[in-house]
Amino acid sequence: xxxxxxPVIIGIIFGFIARMLLLRTDFRQYPTxxxxxIIHLSFGFISAxxxxxxxxxxxxxxxxxxxxxxxxxxxxxxxxxMERESLEKIDEFExxxxxxxxxEGMAQAFESKNYLxxxxxxxxxxxxxxxxxxxxxxxxxxxIVVKFNMSGKFLSDIADVKEAAIRFEGPTLFVxxxxxxxxxxxxxxxxxxxxxxxxxxxPKNQNSIVTLSFLGQRQAxxxxxxxxxxxxxxxxxxxxxxxxxxxxxxxxIALFFLPREKEFNxxxxxxxxxxxxxxxxxxxxxxxxxxx
Numbered sequence: 001x002x003x004x005x006x007p008v009i010i011g012i013i014f015g016f017i018a019r020m021l022l023l024r025t026d027f028r029q030y031p032t033x034x035x036x037x038i039i040h041l042s043f044g045f046i047s048a049x050x051x052x053x054x055x056x057x058x059x060x061x062x063x064x065x066x067x068x069x070x071x072x073x074x075x076x077x078x079x080x081x082m083e084r085e086s087l088e089k090i091d092e093f094e095x096x097x098x099x100x101x102x103x104e105g106m107a108q109a110f111e112s113k114n115y116l117x118x119x120x121x122x123x124x125x126x127x128x129x130x131x132x133x134x135x136x137x138x139x140x141x142x143x144i145v146v147k148f149n150m151s152g153k154f155l156s157d158i159a160d161v162k163e164a165a166i167r168f169e170g171p172t173l174f175v176x177x178x179x180x181x182x183x184x185x186x187x188x189x190x191x192x193x194x195x196x197x198x199x200x201x202x203p204k205n206q207n208s209i210v211t212l213s214f215l216g217q218r219q220a221x222x223x224x225x226x227x228x229x230x231x232x233x234x235x236x237x238x239x240x241x242x243x244x245x246x247x248x249x250x251x252x253i254a255l256f257f258l259p260r261e262k263e264f265n266x267x268x269x270x271x272x273x274x275x276x277x278x279x280x281x282x283x284x285x286x287x288x289x290x291x292x
Contacts, residue, residue, distance in 0.1 A: 004056035007128035014139030015048025015121030018146045022113045047114040051121030080111035095233050096226035096242055101216025101279045116146050156272035158208040163264045164198035176200050178247050178254035188239045195232045197262055201253040209251030217280035218244040224274045230260030
């Protein structure tokens with residue numbers, strides 16, 4: 001087994017680097033710094049270690065070790081559960097909530113990152129068994145693959161965003177021509193007129209229409225705007241809570257929110273970069289309707 005020490009070390013190093021590349025604290029403020037980062041880097045090191053030592057175990061026909069490694073790998077499903085529970089507790093105190101689908105998507109992402117780290121360490125170690133330099137090249141290639149594998153689609157890929165007028169017809173609030181809700185209090189209508197911003201999200205095709213009809217995806221849009229640009233909102237103000245409504249005729253989505261930063265170019269830039277949730281993706285155009 002001493003012959004595999006250097007390949008295992010190389011695999012662990014590249015696997016750990018892969019986890020560092022995938023770990024970032026952005027506007028969502030998760031994972032928190034430094035506590036959350038320490039937890040995720042620790043899991044990343046364990047993942048890299050498991051992936052790296054799997055190759056020597058197989059080459060030496062140590063099936064007991066392989067079985068143990070497989071059992072250890074299944075424990076990373078607990079990472080998803082841990083992240084889901086943490087994010088759900090945090091979400092209870094958000095003024096504009098992420099929503100359960102967004103939380104589940106983030107939990108899945110953290111679980112999948114550990115598997116990517118494990119696979120990076122495994123491939124790198126396998127390459128390093130043949131040659132030190134082959135291992136280095138293999139590790140670099142895996143880092144590139146890992147980096148690009150975690151980038152998904154954004155809202156700008158499936159829809160166009162434009163500014164829309166906020167207006168009242170009596171107590172009824174409209175964004176462009178889409179009805180949002182009734183606002184009974186005159187003071188609240190005044191605040192909305194002064195502070196609110198409207199946007200219309202127009203789907204680019206039939207798949208996009210169905211995807212954007214998903215309530216979790218629409219809640220993710222509102223959460224992104226509130227998190228990055230702030231929100232003119234406090235607890236106990238239900239009339240000011242951001243909302244989305246759908247034009248059922250053509251699938252357009254109207255967004256009503258009260259951001260602190262009202263420059264629409266900034267708002268559009270934020271909305272364009274809203275990730276498309278895995279649970280929201282629908283592809284009715286791909287269905288074989290004749291045989292369904």
